[in-house]
Amino acid sequence: GENVEQHPSTLSVQEGDSAVIKCTYSDSASNYFPWYKQELGKRPQLIIDIRSNVGEKKDQRIAVTLNKTAKHFSLHITETQPEDSAVYFCAASRPISFQKLVFGTGTRLLVSP
Amino acid sequence: NAGVTQTPKFQVLKTGQSMTLQCAQDMNHEYMSWYRQDPGMGLRLIHYSVGAGITDQGEVPNGYNVSRSTTEDFPLRLLSAAPSQTSVYFCASRLTQGEKLFFGSGTQLSVL
Numbered sequence: 661g662e663n664v665e666q667h668p669s670t671l672s673v674q675e676g677d678s679a680v681i682k683c684t685y686s687d688s689a690s691n692y693f694p695w696y697k698q699e700l701g702k703r704p705q706l707i708i709d710i711r712s713n714v715g716e717k718k719d720q721r722i723a724v725t726l727n728k729t730a731k732h733f734s735l736h737i738t739e740t741q742p743e744d745s746a747v748y749f750c751a752a753s754r755p756i757s758f759q760k761l762v763f764g765t766g767t768r769l770l771v772s773p
Numbered sequence: 774n775a776g777v778t779q780t781p782k783f784q785v786l787k788t789g790q791s792m793t794l795q796c797a798q799d800m801n802h803e804y805m806s807w808y809r810q811d812p813g814m815g816l817r818l819i820h821y822s823v824g825a826g827i828t829d830q831g832e833v834p835n836g837y838n839v840s841r842s843t844t845e846d847f848p849l850r851l852l853s854a855a856p857s858q859t860s861v862y863f864c865a866s867r868l869t870q871g872e873k874l875f876f877g878s879g880t881q882l883s884v885l
Contacts, residue, residue: 665814669813694872694873694874694880702878703863703876703877703878703879704816704863704874704876705876706873709872709873725814733818743841749788749815749816759804759821759829759853760818760831761821761874762818762832763816764815765814766815
């Protein structure tokens with residue numbers, strides 16, 4: 661089955677810096693790669709996603725890049741703000757109606773003012 | 774819409790006890806699933822359902838049972854709780870053709 665590895669497990673940055681979180685996946689048939697953000701004590705929420713027919717996708721200060729050949733994808737957050745502090749999860753799934761979404765182990769991002 | 778509603782929010786069990794975690798959604802989502810979240814292990818899929826009467830196993834199904842008699846409800850049953858089942862449990866749903874998962878607020882379960 662699919663295996664998703666996520667690095668780093670923790671990331672501390674200063675406000676205004678950029679943050680990058682990287683994930684690798686094992687199943688070459690996976691074609692959907694979402695990122696979820698979980699604030700302390702809250703539920704995970706989708707922040708951005710990408711399909712394998714696209715190499716990059718942006719939404720304001722966040723972007724996701726995908727390298728299908730190397731089987732890795734990354735989340736980029738620019739101009740970080742304290743409210744970006746949270747745990748971020750990457751995930752991957754095959755095309756079959758995305759039934760089995762496999763998550764990475766999470767990255768705790770701390771943005772210091 | 775209330776979205777995805779989970780009850781209870783907190784529960785303490787003794788080893789060997791049974792209980793049911795409730796999950797309901799009012800968005801007419803066909804797909805529903807249960808995840809458990811443990812420190813350093815992310816979110817792991819326990820069971821999922823693509824519609825009433827249809828369920829299937831995820832990554833970590835042992836020790837858990839599910840059923841889906843209606844579109845709205847997807848309860849998770851622990852028949853004989855074990856300390857290894859101490860975790861935070863999330864229910865999530867989405868449209869069959871949709872991609873975005875909508876999560877409930879979670880149930881924090883402790884098994885002593």
